[in-house]
Amino acid sequence: MRLSSWLLIAVLSATARGGAATRPRYGGTLRVEMRAAPAALDPAAADAGPLRSLVYETLVRLDDAGVPQPCLALSWQHDAAVRRWQFNLRPAVKLHDGAPLTAAAVAPSLQAALPAATVAATGDTTLTIRANHPLPGLLLDLAHNGWLDTGPFRSTAFEPARRAAFAANEDYWGGRPFLDAIEVQLGRGLRDQLADLELGKADVVEIAPADLRRASGGGREIWSSADINLIALAFAPAPGSGDASRLREALALSIDRAAMHTVLLQRQGEVSAALLPQWISGYAFAFPTTPDLPRARALLSAVPPAARTLTLAYDPSLRAARSLAERIAVNARDAGLAVQVSVQNPRADVRLMEIRLASLDPAQALGEVAAALDLQAPEASAAPAALYESERQLLDGFRVIPLFQLPVLYGAASRVRVYAPPPVTRLGDWRFDNLWLSGTAP
Amino acid sequence: MGGAARDLARTVAIAVAHDPVTLTVRNLSALSAADTAEIRRVFESELKTAPPPAAEVQLTISENLAQFLLVAEIHRQGDRQVLLESWPRTPALSADAPKGQPPRVALEKKLVWEQDLPILDVAQAGDALLVLDATRVLMVRGAERQSAPIPATRPWPRDLRGRLTVGDTALTAYLPGVICRGSTAPQLALVCRDSQDPWLLAPGAIALFAPDRNLFSGHLDVEPGGARDLPPFYSAAPAGDAWVFAAVDGRAHVYTRAWESAGVIDQWGSDIAAIQSPCGARVVATRPTGLTEPDAIQAYDFAVPPTPAGPALEFSGPITALWSAGNSATAVSRDLQTGRYAAFILAPHCGS
Numbered sequence: 001m002r003l004s005s006w007l008l009i010a011v012l013s014a015t016a017r018g019g020a021a022t023r024p025r026y027g028g029t030l031r032v033e034m035r036a037a038p039a040a041l042d043p044a045a046a047d048a049g050p051l052r053s054l055v056y057e058t059l060v061r062l063d064d065a066g067v068p069q070p071c072l073a074l075s076w077q078h079d080a081a082v083r084r085w086q087f088n089l090r091p092a093v094k095l096h097d098g099a100p101l102t103a104a105a106v107a108p109s110l111q112a113a114l115p116a117a118t119v120a121a122t123g124d125t126t127l128t129i130r131a132n133h134p135l136p137g138l139l140l141d142l143a144h145n146g147w148l149d150t151g152p153f154r155s156t157a158f159e160p161a162r163r164a165a166f167a168a169n170e171d172y173w174g175g176r177p178f179l180d181a182i183e184v185q186l187g188r189g190l191r192d193q194l195a196d197l198e199l200g201k202a203d204v205v206e207i208a209p210a211d212l213r214r215a216s217g218g219g220r221e222i223w224s225s226a227d228i229n230l231i232a233l234a235f236a237p238a239p240g241s242g243d244a245s246r247l248r249e250a251l252a253l254s255i256d257r258a259a260m261h262t263v264l265l266q267r268q269g270e271v272s273a274a275l276l277p278q279w280i281s282g283y284a285f286a287f288p289t290t291p292d293l294p295r296a297r298a299l300l301s302a303v304p305p306a307a308r309t310l311t312l313a314y315d316p317s318l319r320a321a322r323s324l325a326e327r328i329a330v331n332a333r334d335a336g337l338a339v340q341v342s343v344q345n346p347r348a349d350v351r352l353m354e355i356r357l358a359s360l361d362p363a364q365a366l367g368e369v370a371a372a373l374d375l376q377a378p379e380a381s382a383a384p385a386a387l388y389e390s391e392r393q394l395l396d397g398f399r400v401i402p403l404f405q406l407p408v409l410y411g412a413a414s415r416v417r418v419y420a421p422p423p424v425t426r427l428g429d430w431r432f433d434n435l436w437l438s439g440t441a442p
Numbered sequence: 443m444g445g446a447a448r449d450l451a452r453t454v455a456i457a458v459a460h461d462p463v464t465l466t467v468r469n470l471s472a473l474s475a476a477d478t479a480e481i482r483r484v485f486e487s488e489l490k491t492a493p494p495p496a497a498e499v500q501l502t503i504s505e506n507l508a509q510f511l512l513v514a515e516i517h518r519q520g521d522r523q524v525l526l527e528s529w530p531r532t533p534a535l536s537a538d539a540p541k542g543q544p545p546r547v548a549l550e551k552k553l554v555w556e557q558d559l560p561i562l563d564v565a566q567a568g569d570a571l572l573v574l575d576a577t578r579v580l581m582v583r584g585a586e587r588q589s590a591p592i593p594a595t596r597p598w599p600r601d602l603r604g605r606l607t608v609g610d611t612a613l614t615a616y617l618p619g620v621i622c623r624g625s626t627a628p629q630l631a632l633v634c635r636d637s638q639d640p641w642l643l644a645p646g647a648i649a650l651f652a653p654d655r656n657l658f659s660g661h662l663d664v665e666p667g668g669a670r671d672l673p674p675f676y677s678a679a680p681a682g683d684a685w686v687f688a689a690v691d692g693r694a695h696v697y698t699r700a701w702e703s704a705g706v707i708d709q710w711g712s713d714i715a716a717i718q719s720p721c722g723a724r725v726v727a728t729r730p731t732g733l734t735e736p737d738a739i740q741a742y743d744f745a746v747p748p749t750p751a752g753p754a755l756e757f758s759g760p761i762t763a764l765w766s767a768g769n770s771a772t773a774v775s776r777d778l779q780t781g782r783y784a785a786f787i788l789a790p791h792c793g794s
Contacts, residue, residue, distance in 0.1 A: 022731055022760060023676045023712040024601050025690050026655050066507045092594075175600040176654060278470075282506035285470070286513050286524045360507060384511050385526040392524075419601060421734055434600070438692070 024419045028437035029181040032204045033196060035317055037161035037187030043147035044113075049356075053429040054166050054182065055096075055155050056147035059087055059106075060139050064426050066360030068139040072101065072150060082134040089125040093173045096149040103127040106148065113145035114138075137380075140361050152177045152433035161187050178419065178436035190319065197411050203437070204416060207409040208319045209268035219414035225428035227269045227277040227405035228357040230369060231324070233312070234400050235350045237374045243307055246299040247337065248398035251310065251350070253296035254335035255328055257289050257403055264323045269406035275369045275391055277405035280362050283388050287395070287402070296335035309338040313348035319406070325352050357427065362387055366394075373400050415439055443473075443510065443529055447481045450512045450527035451488035454499055457516055457523060461496035463489050471505035478503060481512065505531065549726065549741050549755050551773070551786040555582065561774045562604030563765055564785040567613065567626045573785065574606045574615050579622070581630045590632035592622055601656035605765055607642050616641040619653030644680050644716060644766060657690060670701055679716040679725045679766065686725060688712045694727070711737065713764035715771045717790055724751060724790060726771055728761045737761040739773060739788065755788070 038047045043056040059073040073087040093101035103121035110129070111119040117131040117138075129138065149155075152174060153166035164184040168177045185202075193205035194215060207215045207222065216222050235248055257271040270277065274284035300308055312329065314321040322341075329339040342348060355372045359365040363380050366387060370378055378390035394400070408428040420434045454463075465485055469478045485501060497518035504511040509528040516523040554564055555573050562574045570583040576598055581588045598618065605616040608626070615622040615632070621639050624632035640648035640663065649662035652674070660672045664685070673695075675687040684704060687695045694707040694714060711728030724741045731737050738754035739761060762783065763774040771788040 022728060022733060022737065023656060024733075026599075064507075092596075170654075171597065173597050175597050175602070178600060278504070280506055282504040282509065282511040282528070283513050283524075283526060285502060285504070286515060362506065384506070384509060384528040388524065388526055417732070419733060 024178050024417065024436035025438065026176075026178050026436070027180050029183055030179050030204065030416070030432065030435060030437065031183050031185075031202045032432075033185045033188040033193045033202045034206055035188065035190060035193075039160045041155055041158050041164065044145075050424075050428060050430040051164060051184065052147065053151070053425075054153040054432060055149055055151045057150045058144070058146055058148070059089075059110075059142045062140075062143045062360050068143060072106070072148060073142075076139075078135075078138075082136050082138075083132070084128060084130040085135065085138055086122070086126060086128050089127070090173060091125060093150050094171045096151075096154045096169065098171075101148065101150060106146070109148060110142075110146040114141065137361075137364070140359070140364055144359060144364075153182060156181075159186075172433070174433065177433035179432065182432060189317070194411070197413060200413065203413045205411050207411045209266040209406070209409065210264065210320060212266055212268065212409065215409075215411035221412045221414075221416070223410040223412060223422070223424045225408040225424050226279055226426040227407050228426070228428055229269075229406045229408060230272075230275060230277075230353075230355045230357070230402060231318075231404040231406060232275075232353055232355065232373070232400050232402045233328070233350050234353050234373050235398075237399065243303045245397060246303050247308070247310060248401070250296040250299040250303075250335055250337055251328075251332055251339070252398045252401045253292040253299070254331045254337065255401070255403065256291050256331050260324060260327050261404060264320050264327065265404065265406065268409065269404055272402050272405045273395075274402055275373075275394060275400070276362060276366055277357070280357070280360070280365055281387065281391070282384055284405075286388065287392075291331070293335050296337075300336045308336060309340065310350055311340045311342060311345060311348040312350050312352065313342050313345040314352040315354075316343055318352065318354045321352055324403070328352075360427065366391060370394055375400065443477060444480070444484060446510075446512055446527040446529045447484040448488065450514055450525060451485045453525055453527075454485075454514045454516060455488050457525065458489075458497040458499070458518060460490065462492050462494065463497045463499045463516075464495040465489060465491055465499050465501060467501045467503070469503040471503045471510055473503055473505075473510065507531075549739065549752070550789050550791045551755050552789065553784055554787055555785045556782055558782055560602065560762060560776070561783045561785045562602065562617070562763055563606040563774070564772050564787070565606040565608045565613070565767065566787070567608045567611070570626060572606055572608065572613060572626070574604050576602055576604075576617075579606070579613070579615055579624070579630065579632055581626060588630040590622075590624060590630050592617065592620070592632070592634055595620075595636060599654050599656055603651075603656055603763065605641055614642075616651065618651055618655070643678050647678075647680065649678070667699065667701065672697070672701075676712040677714050677764065679714045681716070681725050682723065686714060688714045688727075692730065711761070713761055715764050715766040717741070717766060717771045717788070718769050726764065726788065728764060729754070731760065733760045733762075734778070735760060736778065737775065739764065739771075741790065 036047050036049050043052045057071050060068040061071040063069050072090055074090045076087045078085040102124055107119045107121045107127055117129050119129050121127045152169050152172045154169050156167045157165035166182040168180050170176050190208045194211050196202035197205045261271045271289045272284055273287035273289045278284035312325055314325040325341045329341050332339040355369055357365055358368055363382050366378050375394050415438045417436050417438055423431055467482045497516055500515040502513045504513055509530055512527045514525045554571055559575045565572045570581050573580040578589045578591050607614045611625045611627040613624055620634055621637040622632045622634035641651045643649045646665040650659045652659045657674045657676050660674045663669045673689055675689045677688045679686050683699050685697045689695050694710045696704040698704050711730045714727040717724050717726050724743055726739050726741050729738050737760045738756045740754040741751040743751050757775040759776040759778040761773055762776050765772050773786045773788055775784050
């Protein structure tokens with residue numbers, strides 16, 4: 001009698017679609033596409049990007065608040081002068097070639113990353129880093145340098161600028177990833193990526209802000225980093241005349257960021273006239289973003305009419321780059337400045353650039369952004385007031401005109417599940433070892 | 443906060459030559475309205491606000507990852523000056539986990555333990571509570587604590603699972619590829635070894651757990667009936683003259699005692715367990731929710747179609763473990779706000 005009841009259940013429910021299980025499944029290959037087209041899987045390369053986070057790890061990692069946390073080093077201490085540090089390595093970690101992670105194995109790569117210090121193995125799992133000067137920012141340095149191939153995935157194939165493949169690291173100290181493998185197509189345009197997501201040919205793709213609504217249909221999820229991509233206009237670092245200075249300021253004052261943000265960027269990220277995003281600095285709002293056409297016209301009136309022209313180049317692979325460049329030209333024309341837009345013109349007066357933030361530490365991040373824009377290295381200070389002053393000086397003269405701070409957006413197919421969020425960190429690194437695929441055989 | 447506000451207010455007063463100002467305050471930070479009011483009060487006490495104003499001061503309370511910031515933008519005779527003060531953020535006080543409503547139905551839950559590390563299972567051993575996690579078995583008896591480590595000879599699989607069984611003073615802890623046996627008296631003692639031995643599914647039923655995964659491989663041995671190979675499953679429960687397996691396809695599969703497939707049940711989660719009670723045996727099951735959503739455990743009477751036996755027991759986060767413990771069940775939930783793990787004993791409450 002009881003069994004007949006169960007059979008009734010079975011008949012009633014057998015035709016229904018299977019419900020989702022809460023427990024993750026092991027197995028399957030995640031198909032990912034991205035715009036970047038790195039020539040090598042070099043963890044130190046600027047375009048290594050999120051691929052690096054699949055394979056490589058550092059002694060410490062930063063949590064979402066920017067606080068150093070144990071990674072390959074379980075603990076550390078330093079002397080009172082902060083000149084000598086000792087790190088205790090996590091036991092039972094293996095490099096991808098199967099060799100154990102020892103202090104002797106770690107020391108050479110750390111030494112290369114820290115040329116101003118001396119790195120020495122002082123035991124199987126302990127190493128010291130010392131210098132003649134204090135190293136108060138060593139943990140931050142170690143969060144971004146000294147990469148070791150101990151990560152959750154092993155690289156199995158790499159075709160420069162075309163394709164990368166990864167397999168689960170069965171011996172990963174944090175537990176074998178749920179996925180068996182990850183296939184990444186490199187150098188894929190955003191439109192092609194979106195089409196592949198919609199056609200079921202890709203599981204995770206990058207999304208342009210304008211495509212957000214379209215990408216989120218069909219049970220798909222959108223993942224987002226924090227606002228980490230600075231979109232800015234950068235003038236060539238050449239000695240400028242007074243007219244050049246007026247042109248730059250007039251251009252800066254003519255730009256209607258809010259309109260572009262609403263229409264072209266679908267309100268993703270934030271308008272900004274600062275190099276660092278508000279969530280990193282806390283003071284970005286203090287750099288005014290509102291246009292001032294009367295002042296722009298007044299500045300241009302002091303420039304000979306024939307000189308009121310600029311050429312603006314953009315990289316077509318950047319998100320919404322062409323639309324933004326053309327809109328900037330329209331704004332400039334309203335102020336009386338003729339801006340000619342072209343694609344990847346190396347002799348252009350000004351370029352539309354995208355600079356990706358790589359550090360959660362405000363001072364370090366500002367230094368990195370300044371370096372990427374060929375600006376003078378700012379004073380290293382963690383105090384917001386000093387940092388604000390450094391940033392103000394960097395922007396003085398309008399060599400760089402910040403426009404927006406944008407997140408990196410990903411669209412994920414409905415079969416992609418997240419075991420432990422986030423799948424993408426604030427800085428846009430992938431945490432794909434915690435993804436799993438529904439409908440995959442275990 | 444007060445010191446930074448006073449320092450900045452005095453700097454602003456000097457910057458405006460102690461002339462009257464208009465003051466506007468906005469809060470872009472997580473500080474409360476009361477804090478905002480206090481900062482405004484400090485500024486109003488340091489600055490002259492009587493008309494006519496000679497300057498305009500816009501004060502913004504802001505924050506970054508490490509600090510709170512006070513940013514004063516001073517507009518005076520066409521000039522603009524920005525002044526900042528900051529102070530470190532203090533760690534946010536963790537909120538108490540929301541307390542579940544007292545159940546009025548078949549299941550009652552009793553919170554028995556909380557900790558930061560994932561709890562794999564708990565068990566009552568006389569007047570002691572045993573708690574299993576990835577690193578140890580902890581025995582709690584009143585204020586007394588004893589723990590026995592579980593050595594990890596290799597990385598544990600993700601979504602680690604484990605099970606505790608106790609009998610008199612003996613205890614067994616099952617983890618993927620490892621079995622620990624020991625006793626709770628006179629002292630907690632535990633000996634662990636790598637082992638592919640099967641786990642106890644239910645009285646008279648054992649099953650192999652995959653050593654590098656989060657599931658049972660499908661090979662099981664049930665009395666009577668003998669060894670059997672089924673598709674891999676996450677959990678199982680005897681249901682009278684049938685067995686139910688929460689399989690990896692997201693469905694619960696029903697088998698007869700003769701191991702004939704009797705169909706499937708949808709809309710159950712991947713954790714199910716049997717629970718015995720004076721008012722009849724039941725199957726308890728989680729919901730098919732994600733691991734980032736609150737879950738619930740629902741009791742079903744398997745003698746009738748699977749209509750809920752009563753209101754579901756709601757939890758503040760996902761259920762990460764659910765095991766049968768004879769007359770009760772043990773459940774572990776991860777609080778979505780605090781991230782802490784809480785273990786509960788679920789007892790059937792008859793007659794409500």
